[in-house]
Amino acid sequence: MNRAASGVHVQFPRGPVEETGWAMGWGPKKIREACCLIAGLIVLALPAGAQLQVGDYLHMNLNGNVGATYAGGVDQGLSDHALGFSGNGVLTGNYYNSNFVNFNVDPFYNREQNDSIFGSLTNTTGVTSNVNLFNGSHFPGSISYNRLFNATGQFGVPGSDIGLAQHTNTQGFAIGWSALIPDWPTLTASYAIGDGSNDVLGEPGNDTESGRTLTLLSAYRVNGFQMSGQFMHRNMNATDGEFLLPGEVPFTTNSSSNDYSATVQHSLPLTGSFGASYNHINYGYDYHDSSSTSDSGASNTVNGSAAFHPTDKLGVAFIANYNDNLLGSIPQSVLNSGTPVDLNNAGSFRSVLVGTDVYYQLLRNLGVHFDVNHQQQWFLGESYEATQFGGSANFTFDHSLLKGLSFSFGLVDTAQQESNTGLGFVGNVNYDRKFFGWDVSGNFSYAQNVQTVMLVYTTSSYSYLASIRRRVGERKYFMAGYGGSHSGITADSGTTSSAERLWSTFIYRGNSLNAFYNKSTGLAIFTPTGLVPIPTTLPSSVFSPDSVTSYNNSGYGFSLGVNPVRRLTISASYVKSKGSTIDPALSAFTSTELMNAIMQYRLRKIFVNAGYTRLRQSVGTPSSSPFSITSYYIGFSRWFNFF
DSSP, X not given: OOHHHHOOOOBOOSSSOOSSTTTTTOOHHHHHHHHHHHHHHHHHTSOXXXXXXXXXXXXXXXXXXXXXXXXXXXXXXXXXXXXXXXXXXXXXXXXXXXXXXXXXXXXXEEEEOTTSTTTTSSEEEEEEEEEEESTTSSSOEEEEEEEEXXXXXXXXXXXXXXXXXXXXXXXXXXXXXXXXXXXXXXXXXXXXXXXXXXXXXXXXXXXXXEEEEEEEEEEEEETTEEEEEEEEEEEEEEEEOOTTSTTSOOXXXXXXXXXXXXXXXXXXXXXXXXXXXXXXXXXXXXXXSSSEEEEEEEEEEEEEEEEEOSSSSEEEEEEEEEEOOGGGGXXXXXXXXXXXXXXXXXXXXXXXXXXXXXXXXXXXXXXXXXXXXXXXXXXXXXXEEEEXXXXXXXXXXXXXXXXXXXXXXXXXXXXXXXXEEEEEEEEEEEEEEEETTEEEEEEEEEEESOOOOSSXXXXXXXXXXXXXXXXXXXXXXXXXXXXXXXXXXXXXXXXXXXXXXXXXXXXXXXXXXXXXXXXXXXXXXXXXXXXXXXXXXXXXXXXXXXGEEEEEEEEEEEEEEEOOSTTEEEEEEEEEEEEEEEOSSOEEEEEEEEEEEEEEEEETTEEEEEEEEEEEEEEESTTOOOEEEXXXXXXXXXXXXXX
């Protein structure tokens, strides 16, 4: 592992010498610099502040922190350390007045990532900036730019509090402009460019992604009609280094999409409203590894709805939907992740849905609901029809014995052209009550066989959540909870997805102790930023076989935050996660263990900061040697106004 991959900005010792100040690379020049810096910080502790005005119209203010930090680290058994400078600033200003031109620039150098789950593994340098033009006028605009060097990110795992630590560099640029002329259709245009690179610490390979997005948006209101239209063009390029499969050819994807949409709304009599929308998307991609594939497609979707509330107790709604291609059901998050989508395996797909929905508040604590939906689908040359009849009731208890309990249940009957498929059931129970000082709440939801989509449907799913809370003394609180969700997908027999989490918290006079345990399983696709769960409304056959895997993950952790004396805060955490991905082409085991501690003491405008981070993570087989890195720092910083 080279130093660029670890991102720890320190220098190696000059030779195998004794553990003294001189042995640590501190020559006379370094000591003089350190003494001058400490003296400078003491001087800076004196009150300081100023305003800067350039000419008659330019006003600026700059404030921030400047400091020095001693940092060290141990990377795979090799140690290094150095004294360096750090700082961040906030430059704000305007020209003429804030509505004409205003701007902000926020640079930072060697900033410890105290707000990152991976603590001080890297000292990040970068800048964020934004300029607003002609605010309050009919033609406002904005320009923004950001760049980030040597940051730490995560290669995500669904349902996990911690993934694999990644070294990340990103940058982005965006420009936008609007025309907001009274009594004319509005127009807003924006163009954004972004790119980034990631590499998992300790692993070969590098993932890169870049994107370009053009957006046009217009809205207009006339004679009670609210209308809007939008166009979005997006290009995405991604390269996956295949760090889980060393020696394999990295794959690249180049994708583009055009998305057109329009909506219209208008009020109706009987406290009603009407709405309609149209969406068209065309999409294409090229996928390259040891071979090359390409595909393209388009889809159209039309939706319409009308709702009425003739009385406070009665509500009636009508819906209609048409979709001419399965592509329209694929979420943008999947299309734009660089994941290849095999539309040829999906085949042609059209769907028509019409339905009505009625709700009536029968009694003060009893409401009833009825609906009828008819759906027809055409898939691979076959036609399918189904009609659903549903009803549900929602009842709330207000008696002293069962106060706080409410539940709803419903039955759904589905009839297809071949036969009646039987009843489905949906149920929901909620409870919220206080017993002997304990706040108790819970929820349980269950659904079985209630969807009519022929390609894939959820046979059953349920979720649950329970929590308790109690004040156990003066400024002392205890909280705990347990929750989870489970579902099954018929398109892939025998596969399920689930997630569970157990947590607890104890708070005493502003000090806190937390603990958690979680576990998750399911199907996911590989993207440059990690594993993304496959939507349950899609069959996995539409994805490239190499991109789909089953995963399981479990983890636990603890955290502590204390304020032992005024102005001193200390926090520490420990997290451990273990998981695996399994499919015919790929089997990999991952393990992450992270310890992180942060201390800050404030004296007037001077801050004393210290941190410690230790990371061990491995990818491969259960016996793979872990990558290990430790970093620590202590330093001073001072906040003040430059001008």
